[in-house]
Amino acid sequence: MTHHILILGGTTEARQLAGKLARRKEFSVTLSLAGRTESPVAQGVPVRIGGFGGAAGLAAHLREEHVDLLIDATHPYASRISANAAQAARQSGVPILALRRPGWEPVAGDRWMVVDSAAEAASALGTVPRRVFLAIGRQEAGAFEVAPRHRYLIRSVDPVEPKLAVPDALYLLARGPFAEAEERALLERYGIDAIVSKNSGGEATYGKIAAARALGIEVIMIRRPPLPDVPSAETVDALAAKVDHFFDPVAERGV
Structure with missing residues (x-):
């Protein structure tokens, strides 16, 4: 069975995650870019460019394309997109995971x-x-x-x-x-x-x-804007493990 995953990207981690998941034959991965960068880096997977028309438009897309999992791997300051993603997931009933890159912390000597x-x-x-x-x-x-x-x-x-x-x-x-x-x-x-x-x-x-x-x-x-509280991980590898667990929880437990 093939699982359709839609990744909302625009970050290096989104591209890395897409490549990592696309190597799995059971996953069909699409990466969505907002189109704000004129010359985006090659992503290595099928790419969709442009917005969805807010949360309602994204929810409709998730249903129409039979998406099984939505991943928000957008920039930490793309708060509107993240909010729309969380709302669209609720409206469509499609599960959502997020990649939340940790912020920097000041250390001795920083001003x-x-x-x-x-x-x-x-x-x-x-x-x-x-x-x-x-x-x-x-x-x-x-x-x-x-x-x-x-x-x-x-x-x-x-x-x-x-x-x-x-x-x-x-x-x-x-x-x-x-x-x-x-x-x-x-x-x-x-x-x-x-x-x-x-x-x-x-x-x-x-x-x-x-x-x-x-x-x-x-x-x-x-300062970073507040982001929706959805299941998340801080690294590409940790989020990939969550995806594995989501689609095959028994295998993840080693049963």
Whole structure:
């Protein structure tokens, strides 16, 4: 019997999980991407691009495509998608599992100011002009137009369009992972004295946090939004084990 699994992706872990599950002949895996990244990395499994039309649209898709398991492996800040996924699972009766990457925790030497939003981060930069590394992607960069006194270095996978209405902004297009040594060199090259970051977790983008610690640079950290309480795991391997248990609980117990 083939079990149809729909993975809501957009993260490295989603791609890794899809590949891991797709190697099993009893699983038919589809990966769904929101389509916000213009040139996504090749995923290695059938991919669906675009939204579903909210929770109701996703619930209808789950029923129409006879999905047996929904996996939410979206970015920790994709809270609306996660909320829609949990609601769609309830409406359709399709079980849901989530991959919840642990967030970073401050350690000795870190200079973090934790805020709740990009707008709060812009305000937290203060009134004295600073050289700011904006490492939050392109979608919320516009929040910093209210603080045009600062000089911005803005890094994103896709171009920021339209450009920010500020007098001094430099744009870098790059896709992680970023090593600590690279990030330290970048911060020193541009004389950065503040970083704005999301608490994405994982190793791929932690380099800037470690580099900031080494250089004594302040990090304005945007706190994660609340996510639905659904069965979850923190790693690809742990979630894959939950999938195994879901479809074959007797085998999982070794009976």
